[in-house]
Amino acid sequence: MSRGPFVTALVGNPNAGKSALFNALTGARQKIANYPGVTVERKSGRLQLASGESVELVDLPGSYGLHATSPDEEVTRRVIMGEQAGQARPDVLVLVLDASNLEQHLVFAQEVLELGRPCVVALNMVDLAARDGLTIDAAALSSALGVPVIETVAVRRRGLTELADAIAAARDRIAPETSPETQPHPRVHVTEPERRMLAREIAHGAILSETAKHRIHARMDRLLLHPWLGPPILFALLFVVFQAVFSWATPFQDALDAGASGLADMVRAALPASLLRDLLTDGVIAGVGSVVVFLPQILILFFFILVMEATGYMARAAFLMDRMMAGVGLSGRSFIPLLSSFACAIPGIMATRSITDPKDRLTTILIAPLMTCSARLPVYTVIIAAFIPNSHVLPGVGLQGLVLFGLYVVGIVGAMVVALVLRRSVTKGAASGFIMEMPKYQLPTLKDLALGLWQRAWVFLRRAGTMIFTVTVVLWLLLSFPRAEPGKSQVDASIAGHLANGLAVVLEPIGFNRDIALALVPSMAAREVAVSSLATSYAVDNADENAQGRALGDQLKHHWSLATALAFLAWFVFAPQCMSTIAVTRRETNGWKWPGFMLAYLFVLAYLFAGITYWTAVAFGLG
Numbered sequence: 001m002s003r004g005p006f007v008t009a010l011v012g013n014p015n016a017g018k019s020a021l022f023n024a025l026t027g028a029r030q031k032i033a034n035y036p037g038v039t040v041e042r043k044s045g046r047l048q049l050a051s052g053e054s055v056e057l058v059d060l061p062g063s064y065g066l067h068a069t070s071p072d073e074e075v076t077r078r079v080i081m082g083e084q085a086g087q088a089r090p091d092v093l094v095l096v097l098d099a100s101n102l103e104q105h106l107v108f109a110q111e112v113l114e115l116g117r118p119c120v121v122a123l124n125m126v127d128l129a130a131r132d133g134l135t136i137d138a139a140a141l142s143s144a145l146g147v148p149v150i151e152t153v154a155v156r157r158r159g160l161t162e163l164a165d166a167i168a169a170a171r172d173r174i175a176p177e178t179s180p181e182t183q184p185h186p187r188v189h190v191t192e193p194e195r196r197m198l199a200r201e202i203a204h205g206a207i208l209s210e211t212a213k214h215r216i217h218a219r220m221d222r223l224l225l226h227p228w229l230g231p232p233i234l235f236a237l238l239f240v241v242f243q244a245v246f247s248w249a250t251p252f253q254d255a256l257d258a259g260a261s262g263l264a265d266m267v268r269a270a271l272p273a274s275l276l277r278d279l280l281t282d283g284v285i286a287g288v289g290s291v292v293v294f295l296p297q298i299l300i301l302f303f304f305i306l307v308m309e310a311t312g313y314m315a316r317a318a319f320l321m322d323r324m325m326a327g328v329g330l331s332g333r334s335f336i337p338l339l340s341s342f343a344c345a346i347p348g349i350m351a352t353r354s355i356t357d358p359k360d361r362l363t364t365i366l367i368a369p370l371m372t373c374s375a376r377l378p379v380y381t382v383i384i385a386a387f388i389p390n391s392h393v394l395p396g397v398g399l400q401g402l403v404l405f406g407l408y409v410v411g412i413v414g415a416m417v418v419a420l421v422l423r424r425s426v427t428k429g430a431a432s433g434f435i436m437e438m439p440k441y442q443l444p445t446l447k448d449l450a451l452g453l454w455q456r457a458w459v460f461l462r463r464a465g466t467m468i469f470t471v472t473v474v475l476w477l478l479l480s481f482p483r484a485e486p487g488k489s490q491v492d493a494s495i496a497g498h499l500a501n502g503l504a505v506v507l508e509p510i511g512f513n514r515d516i517a518l519a520l521v522p523s524m525a526a527r528e529v530a531v532s533s534l535a536t537s538y539a540v541d542n543a544d545e546n547a548q549g550r551a552l553g554d555q556l557k558h559h560w561s562l563a564t565a566l567a568f569l570a571w572f573v574f575a576p577q578c579m580s581t582i583a584v585t586r587r588e589t590n591g592w593k594w595p596g597f598m599l600a601y602l603f604v605l606a607y608l609f610a611g612i613t614y615w616t617a618v619a620f621g622l623g
């Protein structure tokens, strides 16, 4: 019988370590994090067996059962059943179980085993089980389940060879001439409560000794999840994060800044005055450089996010937020997607696939862009650094960090209000309950942290090198032609300047000047482009010879009032300036209706909010 390559899939409950195993076995770099619902799509890789043969290994979203209730669980069910288009039915299933949480993981495991398909159990996280004082008899578990059981520690690469060998052996047991009739018959139908009973029995039979060692963790939970103490702790933690984003980054950022202007000086000295030289200095270095200097801040933000994800605190934060979420008609399930949106709305919107209720899911998608993504960080910080004094409100509490924190809070509050309104109108429906198991506390591994940061840095730099670079060069061209008469403003004379003048009419009431109008259109591509566009247009506009080479912050102070700067910040809290978010919303909602709705409501909010900010500031004499 001829068939395609040998396929094996990793299945199991969420947070069992499937993706960690997948990465370890294939060398891939799938995202892993210590909370359920990280993987929402299937992903294939190559696993090399000892025989040299290569196997297609498929990583799947975690699942609690084959009667899928959420879109990500549906993917898992379809792949297991061989119903997924473009994916051959797996020949061998690798059931990944969390050894430290065996009883619970054995419920879904039974359902998979009842299919009667060739199966191998990866008893993962045996290190955590040992930490908790659990000793498990793998042999007993194997005979109770009727399939081989291999102990693994995915993050320490333990048990990988044995697992690969067991996969090969399971495949060899499938006789080539096996027809459906000679395959083991699926067992008789078992109900969910029966599976739970049996899971308890099997787990108790396999656990040799149990000395309760998780007392410290129970105590940590009592404190961190306390209804009154938990939220202030979470709040304080986030507060520290935003202070750190400002204060820790400064020396690195200054160094990068100096590097960029040094480079521009070098180019100016090395090349004769020409359009090419201008393109390099005013376009590429001023534009792209103005964004790249934010790398340290992005990395500091991600350092905290990664640590919170790896330790298991993130899921606790979700639990704490559940009550607030319920108040606006969302479940705590929405919290993880919303939290991911602080990095970027795109993975955030994808993560909504783990939300069962379609209306819950849609609401979460629609408010995800209100979470302050890392692309806003350059915009916020460049304005804050220029207009908000670097003073201390309290010892150790900088005003700049406080304003940044405030902007994040405004985004969150805005999202909650919008959710409240949507749940009463467009996405009306009952709120569903919160079910999320709390992951174990873990210390993050240095390797995973370093890898995570490296990945973020790479994403950021790649964006700077491709999209931001392209948009900047195009903008520079539009700004540089036609040439202005000597002594006249180049921007006034240029194509871009003329276009911006038209747009400025609409934006004038909310305090936006022509420079801002000029920056807003290219930054539809991505928010950071606003910074590079401003930097490029000030660099090109050399009517004021003294202004040449001035840092972007100084330029802004020179050209903008405080009221305008504040309105600009307010605009960016709401404005949907990101093409990819719109595209992913279209994909996840199957049409243009919801992305269209999202664009419209966000632009209206941005305009109103910026306007209110501007008029208020002017009324207080800050115009």
Ligand SMILES: Nc1nc2c(ncn2[C@@H]2O[C@H](COP(=O)(O)OP(=O)(O)OP(=O)(O)O)[C@@H](O)[C@H]2O)c(=O)[nH]1
Pocket: 013, 014, 015, 016, 017, 018, 019, 020, 021, 031, 032, 033, 034, 035, 036, 037, 038, 039, 040, 060, 061, 062, 063, 124, 125, 126, 127, 128, 152, 153, 154, 155, 156, 309, 310, 442
């Ligand atoms: N101590 C320990 N931690 C592990 C082990 N395997 C995975 N982890 C950690 O457990 C967490 C979950 O791992 P993932 O690989 O993301 O789990 P998953 O099964 O893919 O989860 P979903 O994608 O949500 O279904 C991560 O924080 C991993 O670092 C292990 O054997 N030992």
Ligand SMILES: [Mg+2]
Pocket: 018, 019, 020, 031, 032, 038, 039, 060, 061, 062
């Ligand atoms: Mg995963």
